[in-house]
Amino acid sequence: MKIIITGATGLLGSELSSYLKEKRYEIIEWNSKNQDITDINNTIKNIKKIRPEVIIHLAAFTNVDECEENKGKAFLINTQGSWAITLGAKEINCKLIYFSTDYVFDGNKDTPYYENDLPNPINYYGMTKYLAEKKIVETLKKYFIVRTSLLFGKKRENFVLRIYEKGKKEKEIKVPSDVISSPTYVKDLLLPVENLLKSEEYGIYHIVNSDYSSRYDLAKEIVKVANLNCEIIPITQKESGWKAKRPKFSALNNTKYELIFNHKIRSYKDALIDFINSLK
Ligand SMILES: NC(=O)c1ccc[n+]([C@@H]2O[C@H](COP(=O)([O-])OP(=O)(O)OC[C@H]3O[C@@H](n4cnc5c(N)ncnc54)[C@H](OP(=O)(O)O)[C@@H]3O)[C@@H](O)[C@H]2O)c1
Numbered sequence: 683m684k685i686i687i688t689g690a691t692g693l694l695g696s697e698l699s700s701y702l703k704e705k706r707y708e709i710i711e712w713n714s715k716n717q718d719i720t721d722i723n724n725t726i727k728n729i730k731k732i733r734p735e736v737i738i739h740l741a742a743f744t745n746v747d748e749c750e751e752n753k754g755k756a757f758l759i760n761t762q763g764s765w766a767i768t769l770g771a772k773e774i775n776c777k778l779i780y781f782s783t784d785y786v787f788d789g790n791k792d793t794p795y796y797e798n799d800l801p802n803p804i805n806y807y808g809m810t811k812y813l814a815e816k817k818i819v820e821t822l823k824k825y826f827i828v829r830t831s832l833l834f835g836k837k838r839e840n841f842v843l844r845i846y847e848k849g850k851k852e853k854e855i856k857v858p859s860d861v862i863s864s865p866t867y868v869k870d871l872l873l874p875v876e877n878l879l880k881s882e883e884y885g886i887y888h889i890v891n892s893d894y895s896s897r898y899d900l901a902k903e904i905v906k907v908a909n910l911n912c913e914i915i916p917i918t919q920k921e922s923g924w925k926a927k928r929p930k931f932s933a934l935n936n937t938k939y940e941l942i943f944n945h946k947i948r949s950y951k952d953a954l955i956d957f958i959n960s961l962k
Contacts, residue, residue, distance in 0.1 A: 683736065684710070684732070684735055685702065685708065685709055685879070686729065686734045688738070688739045689713070692838070693833050693840060694781065694833060694835070695711075695741075698868075698872060698875060701876075702875075702876070710732055710734065713741070720759055736777040737767060738781075740781050741759070742760050743760055744807070746805060746807045749805070751925055756806055760810035761813045764780065765814065767780075768821050769821070777826070777879075778826070779826045779875065779879070780826070780828070782812070782827050783808060783811050784831040784864065784890075785805060785808030785928070786808050786815065787799065788802040788804050788929055790929075793935075794935035795932065796888070796935050796938070797829075797887065797938055798886075808929075815827050823884065824882075825884055827885070827887070828887050829887070830888075830889055831863045831866055831890050832864065832866060833867075834865060834866070835867065842904055842954070845901045850908075850910060855914055856915045856922075857897050857898045857916065858918060858919045859918070860919050861897050863895070863897075863928075863929075863931075864894045864936075865895060866889075866890045867953035867954070867957055869953075869957075874889045877943045887939045888935055889934075891949060891953050892946075892950070894950075900950075903954060904958065
């Protein structure tokens with residue numbers, strides 16, 4: 683099966699690309715240097731030239747605070763770039779797997795979000811990703827929209843890695859206790875993506891590690907698992923200095939995926955143990 687992965691150099695893309703290559707899929711790896719998705723004509727032209735059976739579209743401007751400060755860039759990459767991918771997929775009638783975010787939700791619920799809960803983004807990153815989702819739903823039939831959350835892995839800086847590294851050097855770290863989401867290990871998304879590749883059960887899926895946590899509790903868990911001598915101090919989101927507002931509760935419910943694919947996704951706490959052990 684021939685597959686284009688956009689964002690193949692990223693946190694998720696690098697793991698996914700290696701995993702699928704090992705499984706003998708034919709992978710074409712795109713990144714910002716070899717295929718800038720904001721060049722719409724060129725992106726569509728190259729999709730038509732390569733004619734993949736599936737596009738896994740991960741490329742994005744993912745720094746949530748920088749998206750708030752550089753709205754034009756966020757719109758160009760996350761929305762317009764995704765529209766180009768969508769139009770290319772439409773031209774050759776291939777499957778599209780698009781990765782979206784828990785930040786499409788406003789956070790006013792207090793139980794995990796289902797796929798049919800209404801999005802209402804409260805930051806610009808969430809808005810640009812939601813606009814891309816809408817275009818995909820309007821344009822394509824053969825699509826999977828996967829909403830995931832707070833990814834951790836080795837490839838680049840992320841919340842878990844940051845706390846782990848800081849916790850080795852500092853005596854205390856201040857972390858917001860009023861922001862709750864579903865931390866997810868990139869390695870636990872690999873089998874789900876492979877399941878989607880083989881499936882025709884199209885639609886929106888929430889795919890995250892099970893259970894959820896505030897940033898504060900997650901940081902405490904990291905320090906505990908890594909056995910670090912560092913105290914985690916709770917602060918509020920307002921005190922954090924973040925430029926973009928985060929939903930106060932954006933945990934995702936993954937039951938739809940688990941039932942349709944008969945695959946139970948483990949708790950983020952078990953995933954965290956594996957991840958931290960892989961760093962030692
Ligand atoms: N990270 C999270 O916590 C999180 C949470 C929820 C959802 N998601 C979604 O999951 C997907 C993967 O996220 P990630 O964290 O793995 O991404 P990432 O590490 O930030 O990597 C971003 C990727 O996008 C590429 N890219 C950026 N601008 C581009 C452009 N103009 N044209 C083509 N490619 C471009 C980058 O290429 P270069 O290496 O060349 O710059 C890189 O490969 C994204 O769609 C993201 O929105 C992520």
